[in-house]
Amino acid sequence: MFTEIAQYVLNGLVLGALIALPALGLTLIFSVQGFVNFSVAAQMTVGAYAAWYAGAHLGWSPVLMLVFAFAVPGMLGIAADRLALAPVRRQSGAHTALMLAVVSIALNLAIENALRFLFGSDLNSFDLPIERNVRVWGLSVGPQQLRNLITALVIAIALAAFFSLTRWGKAMRAVADNTDLARLKGIEPRNLSNLATFIGMGLAGIGGSLLAIDTSVDPSTGSRLILVIFAASVLGGLTSLYGAVLGALIIGVAGEVAMIAMPPVYQSLTAFLAILFILLVKPTGLFAGAAGVRK
Amino acid sequence: MTSYLLFIGTITAIYALLSLGLVVSWGQAGMVNLGLVGFFGLGAYCSALLTKLGAPIGLGWVAGAALSAVIGVGFCLLTRTLRGDYLAIVTLGFGEGLRLVELNERWLTGGSDGISGIRAPFKDALGELYPWFYFALAWTLVALVAWMLARVLGSPFGRALRAVRDDEKVAAVAGKNVLRLKCQAFGIGAALFGLAGGLYAHFTSYISPDNFVVQLTIYIFLAVTAGGYSRLIGAVFGSLAVMTILESSRFAAEFIPGLSAVQIASLREFAIAVALIVIMQLRPQGVFGLRNERAGSARADAAAPAAAIPAPSK
Numbered sequence A: 001m002f003t004e005i006a007q008y009v010l011n012g013l014v015l016g017a018l019i020a021l022p023a024l025g026l027t028l029i030f031s032v033q034g035f036v037n038f039s040v041a042a043q044m045t046v047g048a049y050a051a052w053y054a055g056a057h058l059g060w061s062p063v064l065m066l067v068f069a070f071a072v073p074g075m076l077g078i079a080a081d082r083l084a085l086a087p088v089r090r091q092s093g094a095h096t097a098l099m100l101a102v103v104s105i106a107l108n109l110a111i112e113n114a115l116r117f118l119f120g121s122d123l124n125s126f127d128l129p130i131e132r133n134v135r136v137w138g139l140s141v142g143p144q145q146l147r148n149l150i151t152a153l154v155i156a157i158a159l160a161a162f163f164s165l166t167r168w169g170k171a172m173r174a175v176a177d178n179t180d181l182a183r184l185k186g187i188e189p190r191n192l193s194n195l196a197t198f199i200g201m202g203l204a205g206i207g208g209s210l211l212a213i214d215t216s217v218d219p220s221t222g223s224r225l226i227l228v229i230f231a232a233s234v235l236g237g238l239t240s241l242y243g244a245v246l247g248a249l250i251i252g253v254a255g256e257v258a259m260i261a262m263p264p265v266y267q268s269l270t271a272f273l274a275i276l277f278i279l280l281v282k283p284t285g286l287f288a289g290a291a292g293v294r295k
Numbered sequence B: 001m002t003s004y005l006l007f008i009g010t011i012t013a014i015y016a017l018l019s020l021g022l023v024v025s026w027g028q029a030g031m032v033n034l035g036l037v038g039f040f041g042l043g044a045y046c047s048a049l050l051t052k053l054g055a056p057i058g059l060g061w062v063a064g065a066a067l068s069a070v071i072g073v074g075f076c077l078l079t080r081t082l083r084g085d086y087l088a089i090v091t092l093g094f095g096e097g098l099r100l101v102e103l104n105e106r107w108l109t110g111g112s113d114g115i116s117g118i119r120a121p122f123k124d125a126l127g128e129l130y131p132w133f134y135f136a137l138a139w140t141l142v143a144l145v146a147w148m149l150a151r152v153l154g155s156p157f158g159r160a161l162r163a164v165r166d167d168e169k170v171a172a173v174a175g176k177n178v179l180r181l182k183c184q185a186f187g188i189g190a191a192l193f194g195l196a197g198g199l200y201a202h203f204t205s206y207i208s209p210d211n212f213v214v215q216l217t218i219y220i221f222l223a224v225t226a227g228g229y230s231r232l233i234g235a236v237f238g239s240l241a242v243m244t245i246l247e248s249s250r251f252a253a254e255f256i257p258g259l260s261a262v263q264i265a266s267l268r269e270f271a272i273a274v275a276l277i278v279i280m281q282l283r284p285q286g287v288f289g290l291r292n293e294r295a296g297s298a299r300a301d302a303a304a305p306a307a308a309i310p311a312p313s314k
Helices: A002-033 A039-055 A061-092 A098-121 A145-164 A168-176 A179-184 A189-214 A224-236 A241-260 A264-281 B002-027 B036-052 B057-078 B084-104 B124-152 B155-165 B168-173 B178-204 B214-226 B234-255 B261-282 B298-303
Strands: A135-136 A140-143
Touching: A002 A039, A002 A140, A002 A168, A002 A189, A002 A224, A002 A241, A002 B084, A039 A061, A039 A098, A039 A189, A039 A224, A061 A098, A061 A189, A061 B261, A061 B298, A098 B084, A098 B214, A098 B261, A140 A145, A140 A179, A140 B084, A145 A168, A145 A189, A145 A241, A168 A179, A168 A189, A168 A264, A179 A189, A224 A241, A224 A264, A224 B084, A241 A264, A264 B057, A264 B084, B002 B036, B002 B155, B002 B214, B036 B057, B036 B084, B036 B178, B036 B214, B057 B178, B084 B214, B124 B155, B124 B178, B124 B234, B155 B168, B155 B178, B168 B178, B214 B234, B214 B261, B234 B261
Parallel strands: none
Antiparallel strands: A135 A140
């Protein structure tokens, strides 16, 4: 019984580490740009297709494949932001953030259907060789899952270094923490928004590609996970990067452990219930200050 | 051809009802409901299941609308201290979560097979005339709802709602109960989504989770923005416009050679999504503009134009 639960927890941590990447992307974009960008879901799928195309078609090495899965959604994210969102952002009004959220959900649908147009609705698998699971203390984990976990960890460490050591990273955190104060110090939030979009969407892309390597990719890969991503981000308070990672791990573990009692199809529902629960108990998120509160 | 047009016309009325609901909650009170398809589905399933158990159809509709309203108000209360983004996330989650339940609770909803043989009002008695009857019924309902909403939104309650939308603090300082106003508006919106769901279920007599996907939410947002997102008349004309685009693109796509069915479908969805983005960029006030934005009546405006609550800067 104990081993069984430990196995679920382990699966949850592996899944949570992957969810953490898109959740970080969403949180980063929300922090810097101040609106909920629903198109992260489609960008996850873009990343997954980029990785699939580079890996299964072009035969690139895994590292190059992941770089590609970061760069393509990153660039596409900036292009989409310029084309679709920036003109709406310029009409500053009381409801700009909500207008942007609505536009971003349309953008999400547009990207998803562009992918469906190009690649069809079929499932595309990465055709990786089947490997034996690694077994330690009665727990079993797939080698690919281990590699995914390590990749996610490396990216998280690189991000942490970026945010705590570089000028750009510090400026971004300053904007996320208090936009007005950052502006007083001479940081122009708008200049950071491209970089935030690139990194945020790139993270979503890598997350999507790692999730797809384990299973397969189709045009709805990202949209299916949208609730799980949002739950992780909301759990962390929507503006806290560390919160997003912890939120993702908690959602991952909670979702897997819940499978003891619930059928696996309800994983998204667990995420939704987690959002409701958090909003009931601690509406500002578990790890952030009052950043999500209406001002 | 007539039966096709009647079908499309009735569906347009259902879209108009959904759009009217969105005008109340989004256009008038400024709250985004990204899960309107969830409330639509809730109304449809609620009414379908109740009438299967022998309840009269009217009761099914009322129950679907009431259940939707209760859940809508619940979400509104849940996110009362938070930015509007949270309400958007929660409602989106509700729509998706409900679809999962519809898909997987086979004992209740029939899973992906859906529910068929939903009772239709007076179908046997009317025979050939039935499509005409339902068409008239749906549009009468739209007219009735639009008339009632026009009365409500023209009243002091409507002005208070718009004040809340434009600036909650100002409304609160003026002594308005902001939370109550928001819950009422969101509840009215949700009730209309639920009612539209009931109308839909008994019209097509078959519902399945495939009828309640996020695309429909986009269609309704497009209809409402196209018609000016705070205007009731705009909602009706916006629904007509969206239905025209949807149905004409179905025929237009046949003229493009070498496309598979999946590609045609994705192209249509793509076009709708891009249309929404473009309209929100170019003309967020919509074709019908912001005529009912003023705080006072026409005469009061003429006497003291400065007293009018300014329209939000686009």
